[in-house]
Amino acid sequence: MRRAAQLLRRTAPYALTGTAVAACDDDRFTVEKVNVIKIPHLRDQGFPGANKSNVAAFGYAKFVSDEDCVLGDIVLNGPSHTTKAYTRAGPREKLHFDPQDTRCAIVTCGGLCPGLNTVVKNLVEILESRYGVEKIYGIKGGYRGFTSVGWDAPLELTADCVKDIHREGGTLLGTSRGGFDAEKIVEWLRAKRVNQLYVIGGDGTHRGAYKLAELCWEKGVDVSVAGVPKTIDNDIGIIDRSFGFMTAVSEATRAIEAARTEAESNRPNGIGVVKLMGRSAGFLAAFATLASQDVDLCLVPEVPIVLEDALPHLERVVDKKGHAVVVVAEGAGEELLGASAEVDAGGNKKLPPIGAWLTKQIKSYFKSTNREVTVKYIDPSYMVRSVPADAGDSYLCMLLAHAAAHGAMAGYTGFTVGLVKNKSVMIPIPELARTSPRSMNARGRTWERVVAVTNQPCAVARKEVSWAEKQHARTMTNQAAGP
Numbered sequence: 472m473r474r475a476a477q478l479l480r481r482t483a484p485y486a487l488t489g490t491a492v493a494a495c496d497d498d499r500f501t502v503e504k505v506n507v508i509k510i511p512h513l514r515d516q517g518f519p520g521a522n523k524s525n526v527a528a529f530g531y532a533k534f535v536s537d538e539d540c541v542l543g544d545i546v547l548n549g550p551s552h553t554t555k556a557y558t559r560a561g562p563r564e565k566l567h568f569d570p571q572d573t574r575c576a577i578v579t580c581g582g583l584c585p586g587l588n589t590v591v592k593n594l595v596e597i598l599e600s601r602y603g604v605e606k607i608y609g610i611k612g613g614y615r616g617f618t619s620v621g622w623d624a625p626l627e628l629t630a631d632c633v634k635d636i637h638r639e640g641g642t643l644l645g646t647s648r649g650g651f652d653a654e655k656i657v658e659w660l661r662a663k664r665v666n667q668l669y670v671i672g673g674d675g676t677h678r679g680a681y682k683l684a685e686l687c688w689e690k691g692v693d694v695s696v697a698g699v700p701k702t703i704d705n706d707i708g709i710i711d712r713s714f715g716f717m718t719a720v721s722e723a724t725r726a727i728e729a730a731r732t733e734a735e736s737n738r739p740n741g742i743g744v745v746k747l748m749g750r751s752a753g754f755l756a757a758f759a760t761l762a763s764q765d766v767d768l769c770l771v772p773e774v775p776i777v778l779e780d781a782l783p784h785l786e787r788v789v790d791k792k793g794h795a796v797v798v799v800a801e802g803a804g805e806e807l808l809g810a811s812a813e814v815d816a817g818g819n820k821k822l823p824p825i826g827a828w829l830t831k832q833i834k835s836y837f838k839s840t841n842r843e844v845t846v847k848y849i850d851p852s853y854m855v856r857s858v859p860a861d862a863g864d865s866y867l868c869m870l871l872a873h874a875a876a877h878g879a880m881a882g883y884t885g886f887t888v889g890l891v892k893n894k895s896v897m898i899p900i901p902e903l904a905r906t907s908p909r910s911m912n913a914r915g916r917t918w919e920r921v922v923a924v925t926n927q928p929c930a931v932a933r934k935e936v937s938w939a940e941k942q943h944a945r946t947m948t949n950q951a952a953g954p
């Protein structure tokens with residue numbers, strides 16, 4: 472017997488709506504409850520909008536209904552199942568903003584990431600060419616650029632001036648940490664009659680973006696704030712992966728390849744150590760390790776380092792192969808090196824020099840066993856994120872830019888976009904903020920694969936369980952929590 476899903480009903484803004492869905496097939500399983508996550512809409516804040524028909528999409532695209540959802544959890548492991556669902560992104564039949572009266576601004580914040588320019592290019596192109604928006608500002612140098620003057624004052628972007636920017640890494644607009652002033656930014660938006668703001672950045676940038684959306688409601692300004700998540704750490708919650716991450720993984724494997732070549736060639740007992748980015752999540756280190764297949768020891772922030780296991784393991788590898796390769800994420804080993812009280816302009820804590828420390832530990836361990844060792848330390852950190860996006864990430868950048876533009880034109884606000892189970896969706900920014908930064912589950916499949924591929928002793932992770940589980944539990948609690 473199959474019972475059709477009941478109509479998905481939405482209530483208050485940003486609330487999870489408990490929506491009963493029954494889908495029984497010969498009593499095999501039941502999806503008991505789908506919690507549809509509602510996206511704030513400007514009409515709910517009392518802005519009626521233009522309610523114009525979407526001629527841009529008409530004739531070439533299938534409109535996406537506001538009722539279309541994507542299930543967040545598609546793995547069934549029991550007779551009944553509860554899952555969140557995210558509103559599908561895509562062109563809507565009705566536009567909140569009349570393109571003729573639409574003025575947009577785009578800003579990139581936080582660290583660099585492959586594909587920033589590709590997102591900017593695709594935003595400008597879809598807004599100008601498809602929707603017919605005539606004024607698009609490019610804010611220079613992150614949030615602080617709203618108040619900059621002179622050469623750093625906002626640019627006017629056109630499809631023509633962005634047509635080749637995807638070929639370059641970095642961001643045409645510039646980026647920064649710090650300098651966020653909500654009052655001044657909203658004042659600028661009001662003065663320039665900008666009614667769509669696109670922010671491309673990480674969790675910090677999104678926290679700022681939501682403050683801007685809230686301030687706009689408070690001040691009665693009809694502005695849509697749309698985010699596009701950016702991080703090469705891949706530490707944004709909910710989404711499948713962030714743009715630029717796989718490009719960074721490919722670049723990281725080149726550094727690992729160099730480390731292997733150095734380690735293999737330098738006698739006796741060559742060891743290559745590669746430090747990769749990853750402030751609080753070791754996804755980059757883990758994926759580069761899995762992709763390269765050359766790594767013998769991978770250290771990540773989620774799994775505390777146990778030197779008494781790690782160093783003898785390296786010695787065994789060197790004995791067997793003549794060389795070894797180590798990958799360490801920059802945020803690993805906080806439990807040994809201590810946390811720094813210093814923070815950067817974005818409020819992110821500064822990290823101790825784990826790569827140099829580890830190199831020293833390896834040297835002294837081999838010395839203590841009366842073995843010669845040649846350690847080559849490679850720190851390619853900025854190189855992996857300053858390159859242009861590869862083909863897969865370029866495609867993702869285009870998809871995300873389009874999702875953001877369609878959502879903002881339709882009048883959604885305070886949302887970000889992402890792939891969930893390979894479908895593009897909109898996510899309320901508070902949901903993203905609650906689930907980010909996410910960390911790798913030290914008892915999950917990715918880490919299990921890393922241990923299998925490197926052959927590093929499971930004991931490397933033995934102390935980890937309580938600490939990493941605590942970390943992971945925190946993320947999961949955040950994800951499970953309602954707004």
Ligand SMILES: Nc1ncnc2c1ncn2[C@@H]1O[C@H](COP(=O)(O)OP(=O)(O)OP(=O)(O)O)[C@@H](O)[C@H]1O
Pocket residue numbers: 580581582583613614615647648649650651672673674675676677678679680682701702703816817818819
């Ligand atoms: N809680 C917050 N409220 C308002 N603005 C914030 C907040 N956190 C960060 N910002 C601002 O967002 C911008 C970028 O923040 P941050 O340095 O944390 O980078 P990010 O967006 O998280 O990207 P990355 O992935 O590189 O860390 C900065 O201008 C910072 O001032």
Ligand SMILES: O=P(O)(O)OC[C@H]1O[C@](O)(CO)[C@@H](O)[C@@H]1O
Pocket residue numbers: 581582583673702703704748749750801815
């Ligand atoms: O030196 P910056 O520009 O602050 O960036 C470094 C940080 O950026 C990140 O890649 C996040 O974007 C972190 O892994 C890293 O700690």
Ligand SMILES: [Mg+2]
Pocket residue numbers: 581673674675
């Ligand atoms: Mg961040």
